[in-house]
Amino acid sequence: MSTANNPYLQVSNLRVKFETHDGTVKAVDGVTFSVEKGKTLGIVGESGSGKSVTSLAIMGLHNPKSTLLQGEILVDGRNVVGMPDDKLRLLRGRDMAMIFQDPLTALHPFYTIGRQLVEAYRVHHKVTKAVAKKRAIEMLDRVGIPQPQRRFGQYPHEFSGGMRQRAMIAMSLINDPNLLIADEPTTALDVTVQAQILDLLNDLQREFHSAVILITHDLGVVSQVADDVLVMYGGRVAEYGTAQQVMKLPQHPYTWGLLASMPSLRGDPEADLLPIKGNPPSLLNVPPGCVFHPRCRYAMLKGGPCDREVPELLQLRTVDEPGHTVACHLPERQRIETYQEEISSVGVAQ
Amino acid sequence: MTETVDAVQLDTGWKAAQGEPLLKVENLIKHFPVRGGMFGSKQHVRAVDGVSFEVRPGETLGLVGESGCGKSTTGRMLVRLLEPTSGKITFEGQDITHARRGQLQRLRSDMQIIFQDPYSSLNPRHTVGTIVGMPLKVNNINPPGGVKKRVQELLELVGLNPEHYNRFPHEFSGGQRQRIGIARSLALRPKIIVADEPVSALDVSIQAQVINLLRDLQRDLNLAFVFIAHDLAVVRHFSQRVAVMYLGKIVEIGPREQIYNRPAHPYTKALLSAVPDATRLGESVGRIRLQGDVPTPINPPSGCRFRTRCWKAQDICATQEPALSVKETGSLAACHFPENAVLIEN
Numbered sequence: 001m002s003t004a005n006n007p008y009l010q011v012s013n014l015r016v017k018f019e020t021h022d023g024t025v026k027a028v029d030g031v032t033f034s035v036e037k038g039k040t041l042g043i044v045g046e047s048g049s050g051k052s053v054t055s056l057a058i059m060g061l062h063n064p065k066s067t068l069l070q071g072e073i074l075v076d077g078r079n080v081v082g083m084p085d086d087k088l089r090l091l092r093g094r095d096m097a098m099i100f101q102d103p104l105t106a107l108h109p110f111y112t113i114g115r116q117l118v119e120a121y122r123v124h125h126k127v128t129k130a131v132a133k134k135r136a137i138e139m140l141d142r143v144g145i146p147q148p149q150r151r152f153g154q155y156p157h158e159f160s161g162g163m164r165q166r167a168m169i170a171m172s173l174i175n176d177p178n179l180l181i182a183d184e185p186t187t188a189l190d191v192t193v194q195a196q197i198l199d200l201l202n203d204l205q206r207e208f209h210s211a212v213i214l215i216t217h218d219l220g221v222v223s224q225v226a227d228d229v230l231v232m233y234g235g236r237v238a239e240y241g242t243a244q245q246v247m248k249l250p251q252h253p254y255t256w257g258l259l260a261s262m263p264s265l266r267g268d269p270e271a272d273l274l275p276i277k278g279n280p281p282s283l284l285n286v287p288p289g290c291v292f293h294p295r296c297r298y299a300m301l302k303g304g305p306c307d308r309e310v311p312e313l314l315q316l317r318t319v320d321e322p323g324h325t326v327a328c329h330l331p332e333r334q335r336i337e338t339y340q341e342e343i344s345s346v347g348v349a350q
Numbered sequence: 351m352t353e354t355v356d357a358v359q360l361d362t363g364w365k366a367a368q369g370e371p372l373l374k375v376e377n378l379i380k381h382f383p384v385r386g387g388m389f390g391s392k393q394h395v396r397a398v399d400g401v402s403f404e405v406r407p408g409e410t411l412g413l414v415g416e417s418g419c420g421k422s423t424t425g426r427m428l429v430r431l432l433e434p435t436s437g438k439i440t441f442e443g444q445d446i447t448h449a450r451r452g453q454l455q456r457l458r459s460d461m462q463i464i465f466q467d468p469y470s471s472l473n474p475r476h477t478v479g480t481i482v483g484m485p486l487k488v489n490n491i492n493p494p495g496g497v498k499k500r501v502q503e504l505l506e507l508v509g510l511n512p513e514h515y516n517r518f519p520h521e522f523s524g525g526q527r528q529r530i531g532i533a534r535s536l537a538l539r540p541k542i543i544v545a546d547e548p549v550s551a552l553d554v555s556i557q558a559q560v561i562n563l564l565r566d567l568q569r570d571l572n573l574a575f576v577f578i579a580h581d582l583a584v585v586r587h588f589s590q591r592v593a594v595m596y597l598g599k600i601v602e603i604g605p606r607e608q609i610y611n612r613p614a615h616p617y618t619k620a621l622l623s624a625v626p627d628a629t630r631l632g633e634s635v636g637r638i639r640l641q642g643d644v645p646t647p648i649n650p651p652s653g654c655r656f657r658t659r660c661w662k663a664q665d666i667c668a669t670q671e672p673a674l675s676v677k678e679t680g681s682l683a684a685c686h687f688p689e690n691a692v693l694i695e696n
Contacts, residue, residue, distance in 0.1 A: 190580065192620060195640075217553065258555065263561070264627065273587070275555055275558030
């Protein structure tokens with residue numbers, strides 16, 4: 001948990017709304033978190049949870065015409081919400097960079113990898129092309145692309161999926177950013193390549209000491225690389241804590257649902273999974289009270305606060321170190337008992 | 351070639367007690383022609399290059415491997431959406447490798463396929479009733495009580511509201527659409543279903559719903575499955591036997607416990623250790639990291655196809671192709687230097 005006084009990124013009470021023909025979409029609804037340099041925050045959630053919108057808002061990559069941004073995003077003390085575009089452009093790429101899920105759509109198909117890397121470098125550094133080229137080849141080599149000299153002159157379609165993602169990473173790191181956002185960086189890759197890329201990200205973070213946000217739906221990936229975990233659902237934070245806290249003693253029924261839905265490589269393969277019933281909510285018409293209550297099998301407080309009051313994100317009191325917060329109306333003692341009795345033996349939770 | 355046939359016999363002998371296979375595949379090959387090379391000479395993508403296995407009634411065979419290993423091509427050949435280049439597919443003792451129209455139509459009521467993408471595999475202009483009832487109509491089947499009643503039963507079976515008979519696919523979520531695809535595949539009461547990545551396009555929580563549904567259906571209807579997926583944990587959860595494919599070949603095949611707990615082939619071992627496991631928080635001991643990417647199937651490496659990425663490879667691996675044979679661990683593996691240690695203690 002980031003408890004230091006000066007986290008590199010501090011997001012406070014972020015709200016993102018889109019105006020559409022069907023009404024207002026509340027994609028992110030009051031999200032607060034922080035990331036220090038040298039740490040990795042894993043943001044977990046399913047489609048529509050608001051995890052990608054959060055990262056686009058930090059980068060200032062949302063459409064300013066149709067998007068309403070509220071709250072505060074402090075990057076190294078500077079608020080980027082409402083920052084003019086020309087100032088934002090100076091930050092983007094130099095102080096903060098992003099890796100996208102699909103490198104094929106994020107790279108320009110008409111330009112060589114080398115040219116794109118050189119451009120990314122020269123936007124922020126007043127250097128000659130030759131110097132930038134040297135730097136680009138260095139970066140390609142650093143991310144483990146064999147024969148970087150030759151690869152420099154090739155086009156994205158000549159790279160395999162894993163190599164393309166490496167090239168993306170090289171481009172995002174070429175200006176040595178302090179904040180790196182990786183949005184599902186390995187989802188499109190095969191497992192053996194995914195393992196290579198996750199290792200690479202881990203190594204690079206140690207070397208460059210940046211703050212990293214890793215957005216994923218895969219709790220396995222998160223448990224391997226994240227220091228902190230933020231679980232999002234329906235645009236809100238369900239649970240937030242260190243990876244140790246969230247994975248060892250998850251407190252939100254949605255986190256349980258995710259853990260018990262994932263088949264594991266260990267344990268009884270014949271045991272049934274415990275899926276979350278129903279479907280994620282429409283963000284046009286968010287359920288009242290706790291967003292998760294229509295799918296929650298423990299919302300026994302129905303008629304009580306679950307379907308009326310939005311639960312606050314509160315610190316756990318009875319167990320583990322400070323920093324573990326959860327937004328759920330269930331009494332803490334009951335949550336701990338339920339997890340130990342019913343959930344900890346299913347799926348990857350076991 | 352004789353080696354692969356031997357392997358089938360070994361596999362057969364091992365399971366002889368459990369009766370005749372429902373589906374038998376022998377040395378199946380599919381090459382796709384591509385233009386390339388110097389002077390535009392004709393080359394072939396060797397997508398599937400000699401694959402043999404059997405599926406018994408009511409059992410699930412999982413086919414796993416990375417993209418490009420030929421698992422989907424194999425699945426499509428089984429239901430004859432693709433014509434095999436050579437090899438033999440036998441269904442209930444009948445050779446169906448090159449079955450023509452009439453025979454194929456009968457065959458397809460026993461053999462169905464579920465596709466990965468629940469968005470592109472349903473006709474957006476048809477109602478759910480039409481989509482699920484189509485197999486009945488095409489085959490001129492008039493179930494007792496009428497098509498509508500049968501379709502509604504099917505919708506109920508897969509956990510959809512039968513009253514949604516007249517809705518269109520766009521009114522359903524991804525998980526519900528996949529259920530529609532499953533209902534359609536069940537319409538003709540098939541004996542075997544080829545499921546090609548049926549859950550990989552779905553969110554985790556929805557994935558578990560669909561896996562549970564498929565397992566219930568298998569139990570209740572005694573269906574056999576060929577379950578194709580890249581997710582090893584999902585395959586383990588669903589399959590009694592597992593075949594691991596690499597570059598168009600099966601490198602290891604055996605009962606689930608052997609494949610997952612005592613893998614014999616180095617590739618199986620590497621694949622398993624690459625899966626990020628939420629139960630092993632921050633652990634990285636004993637992990638195997640494969641270098642590089644899968645080579646092109648146009649010009650696969652000589653000898654053992656995995657040798658270019660294998661940490662155990664020696665000279666013999668480049669010259670002699672290892673045959674599938676029974677290894678110490680109990681599964682059939684194609685490797686000159688198999689592993690023999692227990693990977694996971696249960």
